[in-house]
Amino acid sequence: MAISSRFSVAVHIISLLEISKPERLTSEFIASSVNTNSVVVRRIMGMLNKAGIINTSPGVAGAMISRPIAQITLLDVYLAVEVDHQDHLFSIHDKANPNCLVGKNIQHTLDQRFTQAQRAMENELANVTLEQIVTDLLIQDSSISSTTTTINKG
Amino acid sequence: MAISSRFSVAVHIISLLEISKPERLTSEFIASSVNTNSVVVRRIMGMLNKAGIINTSPGVAGAMISRPIAQITLLDVYLAVEVDHQDHLFSIHDKANPNCLVGKNIQHTLDQRFTQAQRAMENELANVTLEQIVTDLLIQDSSISSTTTTINKG
DNA sequence: CACACCTGTAACTATAATGGTTACAGGATC
DNA sequence: GATCCTGTAACCATTATAGTTACAGGTGTG
Numbered sequence: 430m431a432i433s434s435r436f437s438v439a440v441h442i443i444s445l446l447e448i449s450k451p452e453r454l455t456s457e458f459i460a461s462s463v464n465t466n467s468v469v470v471r472r473i474m475g476m477l478n479k480a481g482i483i484n485t486s487p488g489v490a491g492a493m494i495s496r497p498i499a500q501i502t503l504l505d506v507y508l509a510v511e512v513d514h515q516d517h518l519f520s521i522h523d524k525a526n527p528n529c530l531v532g533k534n535i536q537h538t539l540d541q542r543f544t545q546a547q548r549a550m551e552n553e554l555a556n557v558t559l560e561q562i563v564t565d566l567l568i569q570d571s572s573i574s575s576t577t578t579t580i581n582k583g
Numbered sequence: 584m585a586i587s588s589r590f591s592v593a594v595h596i597i598s599l600l601e602i603s604k605p606e607r608l609t610s611e612f613i614a615s616s617v618n619t620n621s622v623v624v625r626r627i628m629g630m631l632n633k634a635g636i637i638n639t640s641p642g643v644a645g646a647m648i649s650r651p652i653a654q655i656t657l658l659d660v661y662l663a664v665e666v667d668h669q670d671h672l673f674s675i676h677d678k679a680n681p682n683c684l685v686g687k688n689i690q691h692t693l694d695q696r697f698t699q700a701q702r703a704m705e706n707e708l709a710n711v712t713l714e715q716i717v718t719d720l721l722i723q724d725s726s727i728s729s730t731t732t733t734i735n736k737g
Numbered sequence: 738c739a740c741a742c743c744t745g746t747a748a749c750t751a752t753a754a755t756g757g758t759t760a761c762a763g764g765a766t767c
Numbered sequence: 768g769a770t771c772c773t774g775t776a777a778c779c780a781t782t783a784t785a786g787t788t789a790c791a792g793g794t795g796t797g
């Protein structure tokens with residue numbers, strides 16, 4: 430299965446928070462931009478909060494981004510919301526027959542190669558900051574149809 | 584969710600076929616090495632067959648590896664068995680609000696970055712051949728406990 | 738030819754992750 | 768106190784995975 434859309438939603442949320450600063454956005458409002466349920470937004474914001482990327486407070490709308498977005502990478506966000514398989518992107522069948530040459534050694538052999546591939550992917554994510562993402566969003570918007578776009582329509 | 588273990592099982596199967604050459608292994612035998620059901624093995628071998636990596640024939644045990652394993656990469660195997668998300672490893676929420684600056688442009692922005700990260704991972708897989716994997720398996724085995732290992736114990 | 742063996746595949750199951758939804762306790766603010 | 772909001776539990780539908788049973792049909796040998 431693919432990497433869940435929590436990742437892209439999380440990037441969406443942070444971008445929206447940044448662009449809308451210092452306005453305090455409710456989860457309901459953010460949800461209308463993402464086009465999902467507000468609980469889904471609060472769930473993901475909870476993960477980002479736990480990871481120290483944003484700061485939320487019970488009862489109070491909005492969230493503060495904890496540091497300049499030039500210092501937040503896609504990898505940070507990825508690790509925050511894909512907690513489940515942050516250790517191993519690839520899964521390896523784990524009960525292979527130890528009496529077989531292949532079965533005995535396949536796990537260790539593949540783990541090395543898979544880890545290397547995963548690292549390569551993560552390095553790419555680490556090289557992109559949320560600042561670059563927001564810049565991309567603004568550039569694309571201005572080059573396409575800036576006149577018809579607003580932040581506040583949800 | 585993580586990348587399915589079909590990938591690691593597929594590598595296991597090809598390695599076993601190679602090391603056991605020219606013996607013809609039944610899916611039942613292979614399954615006992617992987618420690619799974621023979622249908623699971625036949626299913627994955629079917630995908631490898633369809634991808635042109637191995638050649639199987641109905642009714643006849645065993646499979647021929649279609650080309651020297653130095654010419655088969657982990658990426659080839661990956662693409663063969665992870666057909667589902669070979670296009671996009673990352674999923675992006677796809678119904679974001681087009682009336683919002685972020686919602687309108689997030690999909691294209693992230694797609695570019697995600698594709699780059701995915702390519703980096705795939706490049707690593709493309710740089711490893713099944714020959715290297717088999718070599719790794721043999722080296723590890725000889726350095727650990729070659730005397731107690733057999734290929735034929737399933 | 739008959740039989741034993743094997744593959745390919747359909748069908749069903751259990752399990753788990755995901756995303757959406759309702760509900761509600763409790764914090765914050767006016 | 769009334770209102771709004773967050774955090775979170777609970778539940779559901781959907782989907783992917785992996786295992787299992789069953790069987791049709793190909794293969795090859797006695």
